[in-house]
């Protein structure tokens with residue numbers, strides 16, 4: 389029988405991109421066994437992890453957020469199989485902190501480790517190893533889902549299989565994930581052998597990616613989004629493998645953020661001109677075309693985790709992230725057009741990342757990852773960015789691709805329903821008390 393966990397706190401809330409803002413009641417969760425009860429006056433509910441989604445996937449304007457970060461306990465670990473069971477509010481950073489010194493690593497890591505296991509399942513996150521590993525959901529063995537009627541469902545590929553698939557990449561809409569079992573993988577040490585290659589344009593990117601996919605577990609490219617002409621798509625390709633050196637066993641130092649952005653930068657600091665300059669500087673900072681190093685895993689996987697509150701760089705108004713996936717066959721042509729459109733707009737993105745994805749199918753009903761090429765860009769929250777991104781959505785739709793909801797704050801319902809025609813199937817599994825700002829925006833569901 390669910391019991392109430394105490395008075396609700398009201399708060400104005402935002403996600404990592406700081407746009408949009410939402411006003412919602414927050415209900416901290418500490419024990420999964422407490423369950424939750426929500427009065428109708430509290431509106432719809434939604435779980436929130438570490439709010440590292442960029443837009444409104446983790447917001448519930450006018451409703452209630454269940455803050456699951458208090459569900460942060462490890463439950464069991466099997467040394468023989470590497471299967472870890474933990475509560476859904478445990479962060480990936482915490483798993484790495486505890487398990488890397490014991491010789492285990494996460495099978496999939498996104499560009500930040502400050503993400504909860506529940507958030508990783510709900511967005512079926514992907515990492516630099518998608519071409520060989522697939523996405524997070526591929527490593528989820530079981531989880532326990534609590535519904536608003538007090539029912540708990542054990543879900544796996546063999547048990548409540550449809551709910552299992554609807555919850556992976558299900559945008560938090562099927563209920564509250566209490567705990568998850570994931571398969572960790574063994575590593576020799578905490579270091580990565582890395583190669584960094586400066587390349588000249590889009591054709592080079594595709595050639596280098598194809599060659600690297602065969603030999604490297606991790607692969608990603610930073611792209612100079614302001615480059616044009618023959619240099620369109622130029623950037624720095626980073627590829628790596630776990631080091632197998634048995635003499636390097638220790639955990640590299642430095643958990644958490646080493647630097648902090650203590651205040652909001654005025655919005656004029658990151659403008660078209662300075663971002664172009666930063667792009668130019670970053671591209672040319674790699675003096676040699678090729679370099680090789682052995683680096684600790686943290687800066688390799690999540691370089692921005694070293695700067696606390698880096699999202700303040702865009703000022704109080706926040707910024708917009710945009711990530712697309714375009715099928716392989718259309719990839720080159722579509723990416724040429726997308727990058728040329730960005731360059732022509734005069735708006736430049738600083739954190740621009742491009743990657744070829746693999747063909748291992750995602751388990752989730754609505755998962756974003758799939759075969760093709762992905763590009764992530766960010767832009768200041770100004771009217772011109774909205775216009776540009778709608779144009780880019782059109783190009784992605786024409787190429788048969790899709791946009792990542794975890795990073796979205798503004799795509800239209802029409803685009804979403806074209807990108808994810810299976811969205812109505814999710815409605816069959818959605819908990820009737822659960823909804824989000826994103827879901828209402830993209831499906832027209834009433835609050």
Ligand SMILES: Cc1cc2nc3c(=O)[nH]c(=O)nc-3n(C[C@H](O)[C@H](O)[C@H](O)COP(=O)(O)OP(=O)(O)OC[C@H]3O[C@@H](n4cnc5c(N)ncnc54)[C@H](O)[C@@H]3O)c2cc1C
Nearest residue numbers: 437438439440441498499504506507510513514559560565
């Ligand atoms: C710097 C940076 C880099 C990133 N890089 C990547 C990347 O490389 N690849 C990638 O895929 N993503 C990436 N992301 C996005 C991020 O991984 C996802 O948005 C992730 O889901 C955030 O997890 P969270 O714990 O912050 O969840 P939140 O953002 O708080 O919530 C995300 C979703 O999970 C649901 N949810 C959370 N907990 C539960 C629960 N217990 N039960 C049910 N639903 C729950 C929420 O309702 C919401 O729908 C990046 C984000 C940042 C800020």
